[in-house]
Each structure stands twice: as C-alpha cells, then as structure tokens.
Amino acid sequence: MRTTNIVQLGIKELWGLLRDPMMLILIVYAFTISIYTSSKAQPETLNQAALAIVDEDKSPVAARIITAFNPPYFTIPRLISQTEMDTGLDTFALNIPPNFQRDMLAQRSPTIQLNVDATRMSQAFTGAGYIQTIVSDEVSEFLARYRSAAALPIDLALRARFNPELNKGWFGAINNVISSVTMLSIILTGAALIREREHGTIEHLLVMPVTPFEIMASKIWSMGFVVLLAASVSLVFIVQGLLSVPIGGSVPLFLFGTALYLFAMTSMGIFLATVGGSMPQFGLLLTLVLMPLQMLSGATTPRESMPEIIQKIMLAAPNTHFVILAQAVLFRGAGLAVVWLQFAALLVIGAILFFFSLRRFRNFLR
C-alpha cells in the first residue's frame, strides 16, 4: 500500500467528477435549493383546517361560535346538515344541538359534539385542542358579557428548549442537510466505480501497479471529501447565513462526526455498486436501500415510536447514529462528552462495512 497512489488516484476521481455535469448539478441542488425549500415549505401544524358546523340551535351564542373560526388556522366554516356530516369530507365537524343556548342559561350543561376525522393525524389532535379553547372562550365571554382571562391558581410554565418557537423550518433545514449527506455519499462513490466499469477504464487500473485497497480507499476519500466540503459550505452559508437557523453546538465537532459517517456510507456505496454492476441496476437498488435507511433512522419521526425490533435493527445502520449525533450537536449544542458513544459506533460500523466491501470489491475486479 502506498499513500501517494491513494492520493493520486483520489485526485483522478475528483477530475472525473468535475467533468460530470449531471453529478455537479445534483450536488449543488441537494445542498442549496433542496435545503432552502424544505425549510421554507414546512406548513404550520394547523393551517386552513377544513371545518364544518351543524347549527341546530340558530341562537346568538351559536352565531358567535361560528364567526369565531377564521383563517389561517381554520377555513371559514361550512354550514352543513347532519347527514352531510357523515360523508367524511371535512376534518372537523362541530355539532351544536337544538336549544343549546336555552339549556346553557338554565344551567343544564348541554353538550356540543366535535367530530374529528382521525385519519388526518397531523391536524386531529392540535385542531381539537384549538377548537375546544375557541368554543369555551366564546361561551364564557357570552356568559360573562366581557372578555377576560382567568388566572389559574396553579400555573404551568411550559417552555420549549433549543427551539422556543417550535419553528419547523429549523428542523427541516438541518434534517435536509443530513439526508443530502446520506444520499450523495452513496451515489457519488457508487457512480464513480460504475462509471469506470461502463467506460472500460477499470481495465487501466487493473494493469497498473495498484492494489484494490488503494483503489477503494482513493474513491472513499475523494468522494467523502467532496460531500464533507459541500455539507460544511451549505451549513455555514445556507443554513446559518441565508436561513439564519441558529446552530447550538460546535460545527467542527459535527463535521468530524460527518467524516466518520462518510467513511461508513461511501463503503456502502462501493458495496452497492458491486452488487448492481450497471448504472440502471444501481439506481433501482438505491431506491430500495436509501428510503428505508432514511425513514427508519429517526430523522423525520422519533425513534421511540417505532416498534422495538426495528429500533434494535436500525442500531446496525450508520444513519441512526449519525442522526442522533447531528440532532444532539446541531440542535441541542451537545459536546463530545454527550455524543462520544455515537462516534465510537460510527467508527466500528464504518470499519466493518469497509472490510466487507473491500472483499466484494476484490471479487468484482476479478
């Protein structure tokens, strides 16, 4: 093994990448536009929720409740009949019973029914909470004849740490950096290997005095370097600069973690390229491998709500550790003392993947 060989072969890879416009466009897109849009396009949890009201009372208090719902949280309520309610078109349907006002003033505690379409999970809970609050505010205002806020004797001071406004754009931006790193690390290394094979230049390598280890190491460092560079540039200029998302922890620590992660993922890219063999096959394999890795890693939905067996299996994937690490460092400002375990796990998984891929790569060259 000679280090100069690895360096020279890696530089050759960089030249190859520089002359592949499609890949360059993909890198630029993944680390700029894609991050920007996924940060800006995150809708608020409750936005224009479809609400319908069945008003069987037609009293002043019912009218007050109906006019209380406004965009942007809710659509202007549609007034429907009881039978229309069962067609399931709206997310929420509020049913004000006959004689509601009379019964309320007579202190008979009448019941308003709120029907929620629970297949719309994203709005069901929050929306029901908002509707409850809006209705009871309107009713108590009507009864008290003035607007007031009652002070509770025992107060709950609830604060969200690390993201006080619960701004989804922050989450979207950083999450997209993570998924771009994942996607490109596999695609670039895999494509670098397959390009050689399809163009026949792998024959050149075979007759040169270089070992498979040197070839593989060169592809790993060069493509890993490109992704690392792109990720740090986009983190500083797009995420912190353009989107002004505050980063809690140390960026160098995150980049160090990214480097370890790239070691594992680029090895996986080589492995997939040896299985696929040709570009189209590789592309199909990617759709089957990338999506499960991304979705089950805990990047978009919390890991603890997945079945336990999946949580355990996913511990073997480098993505899981990288997502834990990235979220801890970038959102919560954690230091090495907190995330050292993830670093160790990435190193071990990376080493295993590397040697496994190297064995396959040797067979692939034969």
Place this chain on the structure above:
Amino acid sequence: MNEAERCDRISLMHAGKVLVSDTPERLAEQRGGGNLEEAFVAYLQDPIDATDVKSPIAVPAPAIEAAEAGEHGVARSSLTQFFNLRRVFAYTQRESLELRRDPIRATLAILGSLILMFVMGYGINMDVENLTFAAMDRDETAISRDYLLQISGSRYFTELPAITDYDDLDRRMRSGELSLAIEIPPGFGRDVAHGRNVQIGAWVDGAMPSRAETVRGYVQAMHAQWLAGRARQLYGNAATAGDFQLAVRYRYNPDIKSIVAMAPAVIPILLLIIPAILAALSVVREKELGSIINFYVTPVTRLEFLLGKQIPYVLLGMLNFFLLTVFAVFVFRVPFTGSFPAFTGGAFLYVIITTAMGLLISAFMNSQIAAIFTTALLTMIPATQYSGLIDPVSSLQGAGAVIGRIYPTAHFVTITRGTFSKGLDLGDLPGPFIALFVTIPILLGLATALLKKQAS
C-alpha cells in the same frame, strides 16, 4: 458474396427459417462444388421447389411475401392498420419476458413495494408514545408526588430517574435522553394548600418540533385534568360540571393509531413510484440499448407500442395492489370498512395512470439513470407533499393547492381513505373516480403524441 466468403459462419435463410449454418468453405464444398454462390442457389432452390408443388405459379421468395401482405391488406379494415391487438400483445410478451430475466428489476417490481410499505408504515409514524420524562421534585410532599404520578402513570410517558440538579437537567436534555423535564418548586404543597399562586416548570425538547407540540398538548391536558380532579376532591362534582360540555369523537380511527391513518395512504404512493419508474425504464432502456430500432422499422404504431409496454406493468401494479392491501389488513391490522370492488376499480384506473405517467416521462429521457431519478423526483414530491398524505389538501396554498387538486394521487388517496376507513363505496365518491377516468386518455394521448417514430 465476396464479403460473405470472409465470414466465420454463414446461415442461409428462407421465409424466416434457417436452412443451414456453417463455415463458408464447408457450405461451398457440400453443395456448390467449391463455389459459394452456387451453394447459395442450390440451398435456396430446395424450399422453393417444395412450395412449387403446393402453389400453381412459381414465384421467387420475396414476391410470395409481398403477395401475401397485399392479400391481407385488402382483407383487413383500415382500422387494424392503426391498431392491431396482435402487435400490442407481441410487445407485451416481449416486455414480460425481459422483466422475468432481469433479477433486480423483477425483485423491485414484486418485493420492492412490500419492503417499502413495511418501512413507510413504521417510518412515517405520527404516534408519539414512550416519551421519556424526568422530574426534579424539590418539594417532596404528597401533593407534588400526586402531580408527578399522573404523568408517569399515563401511557404516553416513561419515567426516568429523577433529576438531581440543573446541571444534570441540562446534560440530559442536551443528549436527547429527556423529552420532558418537570420542576416542582420548593414549598409547592404548602402554597397550594394556602391558595397562593405557584408555578410548575416544564421544559420540552424542541429539537423535533412536531414531537414537541404533541408533548406540549399532552402536558397541558394532564395539568388541566389534575386541576379539575383536585377541584372535584375539594368541592364535589357540582363545581366541575361547567356551563356546557364539549364531547370530542375521533371518528374512522377511534384509537387514533398512526398506522390506521398512514397505511392506506401509503398504498397510492407505492403504486405510483415503482410502476412509473418501471414503465419509464421499459421505453428508455430500448433507447439506450438501441433495440428501439425495432419500433422504428416495423409497422407497429406508437399507441400499440405504448399499450403493449404498459399492459405487463398494469398487471404487475394490480398484483402489487393486492399484496399491499393484504399486507395492510393482515400485518398492519388496519380494518377495511368500505366497498372492496370500488377500491379495486379505483386502483385499476390509478395503476393505468401511473404507468402512463412513466411512459410520458420516457418520451423526454434518453438514459436509464436519468429516467430513474427524474421519475422518482417528479412522482415522489407531489405524491408525498401535495396529495393529502400528511397535510390535507385543503391546508395547502398556492402552487401546492393547484397540484393537490389535479394530481391523480390526491384523488386516489381520497378513494383509499374513504373505502378503507370511512366505509364509503362508489356512489359516495363520484368526484375522484371521474377525475381518474378523465386523466387516462389525456396522459396516454400526450405520451403517444410525444413518442418519436424516427430517430432524431
């Protein structure tokens, strides 16, 4: 003939049948007495003599074929020249053979959607359960413990060892170990008993905003419940009856399980992406490998070519559809309440649309890898963002809202959720069915118009 002599092997053919195949020298020796041209004539004369016995007029081979074609041409109506089922099925057969002999594509076609269904069913999970919480109880009285007990006793939260001090709180929240931390101030029990105002502190990990919002909702609800419970203890039921009641009914999914909401909505996405990619590949592959020349030079029309390519993928799509439905009902245990025929009919229309989308995209693509990525991008983003999978179409704004109204996936999601969870049938869902029905001729017409019958 001069060039032919230089070949390694020569096959002589007549009327689509190989008569003989050997090296030029051998052929020349066997029949032509050393001359290849003589041998050629001799070999071809045999079958022509044989046909002479049958047909009264002796015509050379090419003339016979021309005559046959002419006769058929008169017999066929002009319609069959433009559309011939035999030619369609020829392409169908060819395509299914090719699919069977490509292990990676065949696996993707059959197992791919099942694997992804499994992943997405668990991956896009909006249940928030087993949240970790820890308390810093600086009061340690019966009343503070009562407050904490009702949080740790709920099914949403798992209690971890108590927080010792602020450093501990900080460290554990940073590592992501705690989703919620509760601090009860000293003298809490005494102040409550005296009716003085007190505050309980609660910190939620805001790193994942949607989870934080749910946690916040849970904590506020539990706090209110605890207050109401205490009021009932002190003053009896009358105090808590209130002016009116609001009864919340969660319909179609009474347990509010994420899987019931997600699994039916994932089916349309999977029936979109994989069939579209495969259909696009079926055409682009021919372009890249060069075998598209068969389409350029044979009488097959553009529509026949596309339909022939589409049929195997529509059948595959339907197979996938049944597998996914079985998977949703028996593995994910999502109850199916509506009309299955309506659901199947909708799926059939939808699969025709998704494969037609792949064919339409294929008109613009020349390499397979570009076709895979473009199809995945063009189908994934509208299907996951604008089709009501997570956010209802009514919540979308601007361009997203326009896409959500016309994109076929949005209509099929309505059909799927309606038949799966809401107990609806064909009569309740005329809009989406009409929309799907209208989309098919538009997409196929565009795909046919844009397909080139000549190399550019």
